Amino acid sequence: MSIVTIERRLLERNDAIAAENRLAFEANGLFAINMVSSPGAGKTSLLERTIERLRDRLRIVVIEGDVQTDLDAQRVARYDVPVVQIVTNGGCHLEARLVNDALGRLELDRADLVVIENVGNLVCPANFDLGEAMKVVVLSTAEGDDKPLKYPGMFRNAAVLVINKVDLLPYVNADVGVIRSNARAVNPDLLIFETSCTNGAGIDEWCDWLEGRVEAAHA
């Protein structure tokens, strides 16, 4: 037997393209977030509320990732912001190359904030860098307070947790305090917001923080 040494990371190509994307964001003074969650947690709704509140002050561009359909891009386009839909045709996560292709169809020099909405999946997107400044994980109260422990990779790799659908708390078997403590057990550095896209609770706090980060990226 002979040995051929390879010692290559399987994601090195993805990470190299992610680094390219990150350079493009930084060169344009952009803040880019990668929104991740399970399907139905409210990523698109949170994005819609965010655009409503910030569109007069920030130039927002959106990259939508879905397994199928451009329904999300249609929702976002109603707010008159540039949006590119990526359809993965079964792929369970976005990869840096797909985002790189999408960036070529956006005018980055005329934007302040890039929101990448990943495929709804709490597992795979955790391990694929897209070049974003940070991952924002959205967890809805209806999913249960044990999810940070069951999907530690995602909560570990995110910088921000948005606990969404807090208006449903009286009806679901979840405790925000337990979500918070479970999330912090996995990632003590998580910044946590609580929102409802239905009644608007917490949207101001989230948007104020986001605007601050966009300003910091400009500087």
Next chain:
Amino acid sequence: MHELGIAGGILDLVRMHVPAELGGRVRVVHVRVGEMAGVVPESLDFCFGAIIRDTPYEQAELVIERVPARAVCRACGSRFDLDLPRFACPACGDVGVEMVEGRELQVMYLELADDESGDRAASLAEEGAGVS
């Protein structure tokens, strides 16, 4: 859930190092998969078996080394295996720990059968690959 794509990446790396005419000599492909890499070893093995079928590399067997998630405590400096999903330091209880191993997803090395003439297959490995 994306093990098929990862398996394709492994085969790509094997192809880069061993040309198709020598593909039949590749017997073992050693990979390292971290506990937190988001890849299920059984699924990866199944996918790899499926994609090498009817290729010159179809005799290859995937050997997966599972890398446990390890961390270093920022507070007391101790190094320990993580008891997932808990990230607290077992020595001092601090939660400020840094994961240092467990995200690996790497192809480490190949084992190639030598041919009948005793010619070492590895001598045909492409430039840049370490050969022993």
